[in-house]
Amino acid sequence: MPLYYFVLKTGRRSYPDSEGQEFPDDTAAQAHAHAVAHELMRNRESRTSHWRLQVCDDYLQPRFECLFADVDHTLEQYDSNLRATVRRVARTTAALRDSISGIDAQMNNLRQLMSQIDAIGSRRPPI
Numbered sequence: 001m002p003l004y005y006f007v008l009k010t011g012r013r014s015y016p017d018s019e020g021q022e023f024p025d026d027t028a029a030q031a032h033a034h035a036v037a038h039e040l041m042r043n044r045e046s047r048t049s050h051w052r053l054q055v056c057d058d059y060l061q062p063r064f065e066c067l068f069a070d071v072d073h074t075l076e077q078y079d080s081n082l083r084a085t086v087r088r089v090a091r092t093t094a095a096l097r098d099s100i101s102g103i104d105a106q107m108n109n110l111r112q113l114m115s116q117i118d119a120i121g122s123r124r125p126p127i
Contacts, residue, residue, distance in 0.1 A: 003058035004029040006036065010051050011097040012104070026063060029055050033066040038073075045074045049086065050093040067091060 001022040008015040023029040033053045041048040049069040056062050069075070069090035075083045 002029075004032075004063070005056040005058075005060060006033060007054040007056060008040070008051065009054060009094070009098075010048075011094075012101050020058065026055075030064065030066065034071045037066050037068050037071050041068050041072065045072050049090040050097070052094055067094065 001024055003020045003022055005020045006017045008017075021029075021032065023032060033055050037051075037053055041051070045068075049072060051068045053066040053068075054062055055064050055066065067087070067090060069087045072086075075086055078086075
C-alpha cells in the first residue's frame, strides 16, 4: 500500500508528519485528510479556515491539499455566494502566508550570505 505524509500548514508554520500512514489510494488518503481537518478545526472553524493539510506521497512530493474552509460544515448554513467568498478569502490568505514564508526564508538566506561575505572580507589583509 502507498505511504502518505500529512503536513499541517497553519500560516507561517508547518508541522510535518514524520511517520506517514498507508492508504490504498489517493481517495482514501483524501478522506483521512478531511477527517483530520474536521478534528483540528472543531469549535474554532473561523480561526482555522486558512489552514491546510498538504498530502505528500512516499517521496514527500505533494499530491494534493485539503483547505480547511473547503470541508467546514459550519459554512453550510450560509448561502453559496458567502461560502464561496469565505473559501476564496481562506485560499488567498493561505497563498499570501506561503509567499511571506518564502520571502522570510530568502531573507534569512541573504543574511547568511552577507555574513559570510563580511567574514571573508575581514580576513583579507589591508591594501
